[in-house]
Amino acid sequence: MRDLFRNTPSLPVFIAVLVVFALGVTVLSEAYGLGVLSTSFVKTLGKTACLALVAIAMDLVWGYTGILSLGHFAFFGLGGYMIGMWLMYARTELIVLDSLAAAPLPPTPGEISDAIASQIFGVVGASDFPMVWMFAHSFWAQMALVVLVPGLLALVFGWLAFRSRVTGVYLSILTQAMTLALSLYLFQNDSGLRGNNGLSGLQNLPGADAIPQATISIWFFWASALALLLTYVVAAFVVSGTFGSVIRGIRDDEARVRFLGYPVEGFKLFVFVLTAVIAALGGALYYPQAGIINPAEIAPIASIYLAVWVAIGGRGRLYGAVIGACVVSLLSTWFTGGQAPDLNLGVYTVKWVDWWQVGLGLSFVLVTLFAPRGLGGLVDLVSHRLSPNRHGAPLGPDTGALREKEAEQ
């Protein structure tokens, strides 16, 4: 543990900032404090913590290992679906039991099950439970599925892709195809997950009707902050030490790592599956706060946003991913929520709801071109951490030595 702190100077700072922030939000919240922050804003903050969490996963897989995955939001969404199934089932079960309690004869288990099914699937014209809902009655089974379903998908997909040595942009396209296929499948009504309606009402925890949303929102905020903290610690553990050296080596020169005797495919697969599971846990915390999940959440564009956050925040540093996710998603909430004042240019009025995405795209291009280290690079200015810049300098100790140009040949 001491090694972890020594190798990751950002860890104590991050923990301190997060703890102070969580205490601050609690003090200002409606449920436990002054009531300055609205419940919906607390939910936004909790959701943002989950997004920061999945951004760390993306940074591990892209910034450190060099795999530009455009599928991690699919794992995030799958985690959300898994927890959403239990939430919907358990809550509908309570409602159904309540309404059947008045019946003269006590309902049979079959009747209860049918009643729940027609409640949930009436919207897509079905009244039977599909196979995929067979564990939905059990909280623990669904929690296990939160980890198992995305984990297994990542394992099988990653094994096939890495074993064939698909790398670079081709791998990105493959992951995007996986994401697209998954979201198109979920859009179908007979996918068993209510098609484009998705799962809704997730903010109502079963059996917690008496507890106000203000309180529940702050609980979820705490859980999300704690999960973010743990993810940061796990990620710091993974990237410090020799494992971190190896995955950064894979990013910079995969073939060389192979000649050192490391099974590159095994390392990639490990990181891919680990980050898929982290993303899924993030999704399982996010969607109860969002209240609704539908296949649009899984569409490839979401995973592309994820890459944009990490790029803007700064790849290859954990706090960069967190900064990127928080800044961009909070700004996005602000601009698209209609709170940003319109910009009157005389001839044309810029409405931010429409123009925000253009601005985001532009800033992505600018960051990529002019500040590849992203917002996290600002930290370097303070800490004077400079990377070698040898351009034009002689590479050897004296004038007979090779020049940079020759060495590149």
Place this chain on the structure above:
Amino acid sequence: MNGSLLEVSAVSVTFDGFKAINRLSFSIGPTELRAIIGPNGAGKTTFMDIVTGKTRPDEGQVLWGEELTRNLVGMDEARIARAGIGRKFQRPTVFEDQTVFANLLMAHKNNRSPLAVLFYKPKRQDIAAVETLAARIGLAEQIRRKAGELSHGQKQWLEIGMLLAQDPKLLLVDEPAAGMTLGERERTADLLKEAAKTRAVVVVEHDMEFVRRLGCKVTVFHEGSMLAEGSLDHVTRNQDVIDVYLGR
């Protein structure tokens, strides 16, 4: 010279109709230093690619081990590396974004499976071994610096150091002296001669002066097969060698 460590027999490989390696045979003993020379396109680098598993030969065998019991053909690069073959590329390929220490520690012989690496904590003797090695390659003072800040010659040494850290039984070294100053060359030759006392070392080199400094048996490649073999003086007197290589 009884008992070889590596025996390449009648290996051929064709790229788009071009026969890069043509029924090549080659063998080396367990503690031998060998230089391979030959004009461009003679198949020197392809030969290394075949031994290290980067290129799969169309025919022939690559036998390996004290008893020559393992066939390397069909094994992937990482497994061949774990079997004890280390390779240094022509261009120095070190991990520039990481310190000299991290580079050497990564190469240090250990369990290479992902989980073992994840929970690996360098023991005191591992750190000591890395520091000793850094001193041996003359980078003791640079050990905390990033590899990208080193000079070209120092990077070459670091890469040789990484090879030694792997503790391979056979070292394949591609043009180690390219771009080095005279002093750096001497030091590199000494490093390689030293290494060959305990393991087999194959050096591919263009520079005759450097080969002479190594003072070892020389194999001449030409058009994908072996043209001549013997001491440097012996092969430089060979009329075929003069015709294809030295005469130009």
